[in-house]
Amino acid sequence: RKSLTIGLIPADGIGKEVIPAARTAIEAVGSDLPPTRFVDLIAGFETFTRTGVALPDETVESLQKECDSALFGSVSSPSKKVVGYSSPIVALRKKLDLYANVRPVLSVSPSPDQPSAVDMVVVRENTECLYIKQEQQTLGEHGKEARATRLITERASTRIGQMAFELAQARARKHLTIIHKSNVLSVTDGLFRESVRAVHEKYPDVTVAEQLVDSAVYRLFREPQIYDVMVAPNLYGDILSDAAAALVGSLGVVPSVNAGDNFVMGEPVHGSAPDIVGQEIANPIASIRSAALMLRHLGYNKGADRIDSAVDAVVREGQLLTPDLGGKAKTSEVVNAIVKRI
Amino acid sequence: RKSLTIGLIPADGIGKEVIPAARTAIEAVGSDLPPTRFVDLIAGFETFTRTGVALPDETVESLQKECDSALFGSVSSPSKKVVGYSSPIVALRKKLDLYANVRPVLSVSPSPDQPSAVDMVVVRENTECLYIKQEQQTLGEHGKEARATRLITERASTRIGQMAFELAQARARKHLTIIHKSNVLSVTDGLFRESVRAVHEKYPDVTVAEQLVDSAVYRLFREPQIYDVMVAPNLYGDILSDAAAALVGSLGVVPSVNAGDNFVMGEPVHGSAPDIVGQEIANPIASIRSAALMLRHLGYNKGADRIDSAVDAVVREGQLLTPDLGGKAKTSEVVNAIVKRI
Ligand SMILES: CC(C)[C@H](C(=O)O)[C@@H](O)C(=O)O
Ligand SMILES: CC(C)[C@H](C(=O)O)[C@@H](O)C(=O)O
Numbered sequence: 001r002k003s004l005t006i007g008l009i010p011a012d013g014i015g016k017e018v019i020p021a022a023r024t025a026i027e028a029v030g031s032d033l034p035p036t037r038f039v040d041l042i043a044g045f046e047t048f049t050r051t052g053v054a055l056p057d058e059t060v061e062s063l064q065k066e067c068d069s070a071l072f073g074s075v076s077s078p079s080k081k082v083v084g085y086s087s088p089i090v091a092l093r094k095k096l097d098l099y100a101n102v103r104p105v106l107s108v109s110p111s112p113d114q115p116s117a118v119d120m121v122v123v124r125e126n127t128e129c130l131y132i133k134q135e136q137q138t139l140g141e142h143g144k145e146a147r148a149t150r151l152i153t154e155r156a157s158t159r160i161g162q163m164a165f166e167l168a169q170a171r172a173r174k175h176l177t178i179i180h181k182s183n184v185l186s187v188t189d190g191l192f193r194e195s196v197r198a199v200h201e202k203y204p205d206v207t208v209a210e211q212l213v214d215s216a217v218y219r220l221f222r223e224p225q226i227y228d229v230m231v232a233p234n235l236y237g238d239i240l241s242d243a244a245a246a247l248v249g250s251l252g253v254v255p256s257v258n259a260g261d262n263f264v265m266g267e268p269v270h271g272s273a274p275d276i277v278g279q280e281i282a283n284p285i286a287s288i289r290s291a292a293l294m295l296r297h298l299g300y301n302k303g304a305d306r307i308d309s310a311v312d313a314v315v316r317e318g319q320l321l322t323p324d325l326g327g328k329a330k331t332s333e334v335v336n337a338i339v340k341r342i
Numbered sequence: 343r344k345s346l347t348i349g350l351i352p353a354d355g356i357g358k359e360v361i362p363a364a365r366t367a368i369e370a371v372g373s374d375l376p377p378t379r380f381v382d383l384i385a386g387f388e389t390f391t392r393t394g395v396a397l398p399d400e401t402v403e404s405l406q407k408e409c410d411s412a413l414f415g416s417v418s419s420p421s422k423k424v425v426g427y428s429s430p431i432v433a434l435r436k437k438l439d440l441y442a443n444v445r446p447v448l449s450v451s452p453s454p455d456q457p458s459a460v461d462m463v464v465v466r467e468n469t470e471c472l473y474i475k476q477e478q479q480t481l482g483e484h485g486k487e488a489r490a491t492r493l494i495t496e497r498a499s500t501r502i503g504q505m506a507f508e509l510a511q512a513r514a515r516k517h518l519t520i521i522h523k524s525n526v527l528s529v530t531d532g533l534f535r536e537s538v539r540a541v542h543e544k545y546p547d548v549t550v551a552e553q554l555v556d557s558a559v560y561r562l563f564r565e566p567q568i569y570d571v572m573v574a575p576n577l578y579g580d581i582l583s584d585a586a587a588a589l590v591g592s593l594g595v596v597p598s599v600n601a602g603d604n605f606v607m608g609e610p611v612h613g614s615a616p617d618i619v620g621q622e623i624a625n626p627i628a629s630i631r632s633a634a635l636m637l638r639h640l641g642y643n644k645g646a647d648r649i650d651s652a653v654d655a656v657v658r659e660g661q662l663l664t665p666d667l668g669g670k671a672k673t674s675e676v677v678n679a680i681v682k683r684i
Contacts, residue, residue, distance in 0.1 A: 077525035077554070081532050087525055130492065135529035143496035144537075146530040150472065150492055154485035181577075183419035183429055187477035188488040190423050195486075212419070214584040215613065221563060221588035235523075239581060242556040246563035271557065 011044035013272025015073020124237025161196035252283030266290030353386035355614025357415020466579025503538035594625030608632030
């Protein structure tokens with residue numbers, strides 16, 4: 001790649017505060033990246049309120065035609081049902097076929113000589129399950145009835161399985177836990193489990209375990225050390241990654257990428273946090289780490305390492321942390337401290 | 343009621359060890375209950391392996407015709423897909439229209455002068471959502487495709503809402519949190535949310551909040567004290583109640599009832615725990631508390647109080663606890679200690 005074009009979609013709430021922070025971090029990497037250009041793009045509930053469309057065509061086109069990757073902030077959910085509104089992040093994942101949502105969850109303060117207490121990766125299928133949003137409402141004998149379709153395909157389960165085994169193989173413990181609920185959903189989750197298992201023969205070094213989603217959440221809190229890589233259908237992965245984030249102190253530090261075969265989009269796992277908007281106290285770490293993760297997926301390991309090490313150092317020093325981590329620093333102070341160390 | 347007939351369905355694994363314990367506790371209540379008769383019934387994976395049927399018709403008929411209530415143990419899930427097998431507990435909930443799964447989660451060691459650190463009730467809809475088990479598999483262009491239907495009706499959401507408001511109103515804090523994921527499932531979870539909210543006007547003393555299921559699990563671990571009563575569609579309720587159980591030290595102490603308008607069935611929240619079967623170390627408390635909860639729903643508050651107080655005393659003394667609570671006692675020693683105090 002002779003140059004790198006990154007789309008920036010801050011979307012709503014604190015997304016507008018943390019995506020600029022991630023940009024600053026990438027800029028600080030300088031010569032370890034090819035000449036980098038940023039494209040400002042819009043999407044979100046605010047965009048919907050202003051324009052009637054949550055995900056404008058121009059945004060999708062720019063991502064498809066001129067960008068190599070992107071960073072997405074966070075979207076606000078309407079507090080009442082709003083006709084015509086539909087989550088732009090869910091739509092983007094599908095339109096760009098970003099089939100894997102990779103969410104590494106790591107204790108915030110890994111000291112260099114001590115292994116991290118929590119160190120796992122949630123690999124979430126990102127295009128199907130209940131997220132296909134095929135829903136209908138009808139009027140039955142006893143009132144309204146609503147139905148949604150949950151789709152699980154062999155193809156999507158196989159490719160997310162592939163990605164999960166690949167990630168597990170590259171890690172020290174090489175252990176994969178398949179999450180499902182096939183004691184109830186024997187056909188759909190049965191297919192998920194069986195398709196992921198079928199990939200195992202290509203990765204004989206990886207050990208495999210299984211957990212029902214309910215007991216997986218229970219054990220996540222009781223014995224987080226049993227997990228290394230977890231692979232899950234979309235909705236379970238959504239819940240599990242938030243649950244795992246609770247273990248490491250704050251959603252404000254958990255990054256993710258939405259990855260497809262030809263595109264990668266970084267995204268902090270946290271939401272738009274309307275309650276703290278404008279106070280300059282949003283934790284920029286999740287977005288900055290998402291930028292690093294995005295760079296890593298693009299093959300720029302050196303740039304990614306520089307960002308991650310700078311974040312590690314700032315967290316370890318513990319002098320400049322936002323309130324969610326027990327500190328008093330402003331977003332910009334944390335960003336400056338990180339940038340200085342990049 | 344001149345007499346009380348209770349069906350006992352230990353089902354699989356440690357169910358066979360803890361359901362007899364619950365029976366012993368009920369028997370100890372003696373004259374605070376009408377003359378009580380127990381009926382031994384079978385169901386489960388073991389029953390399936392032996393007879394080809396997981397839930398025999400005779401079991402259902404006995405429950406419907408001669409029993410006033412029941413206690414169910416736990417079922418083992420096959421580790422591979424088994425043709426013809428389907429979870430008997432899910433079937434029972436539906437056949438007996440036990441539409442509410444009520445799961446109180448309380449810190450294990452409530453001292454009499456200190457309020458409990460965790461004190462919440464998960465009210466889980468018990469008959470629909472993905473648990474209707476309408477699933478099909480087809481062969482598509484890219485391989486197998488499986489679909490499941492998620493059903494949410496106004497009727498079921500309204501009656502579970504009613505039950506949740508009723509429970510919230512009877513508690514000190516009178517607070518209800520509605521769990522959903524209507525930012526993705528705007529039609530189905532939209533209907534759930536709206537139907538539960540519609541019940542609010544009948545319970546003006548109760549305050550209402552909402553949470554998306556992913557952040558509900560996150561906040562459950564970070565700030566459990568924000569919850570009093572939670573009401574959720576079936577699958578979210580399944581996950582949330584296991585998550586809440588992790589907060590109080592062990593699934594081995596969390597009871598539940600499956601309640602309908604005409605029948606109530608107690609059930610420990612834990613599973614069949616094949617790894618500890620036969621070691622005599624299964625914690626009987628979840629089942630004994632399920633028996634108390636069942637008696638309470640039948641209107642026998644005095645009997646229920648006597649059982650709960652006996653359990654509280656044994657837990658507080660801390661001398662006779664099973665390994666899951668850090669003790670060394672056998673199941674039977676815990677049961678004896680509780681029975682002595684009833
Ligand atoms: C905002 C919402 C649609 C989204 C999801 O459910 O995927 C979010 O919770 C996430 O985890 O990225
Ligand atoms: C055994 C299983 C079908 C069941 C459920 O999912 O309801 C269990 O997890 C529970 O919570 O009672």
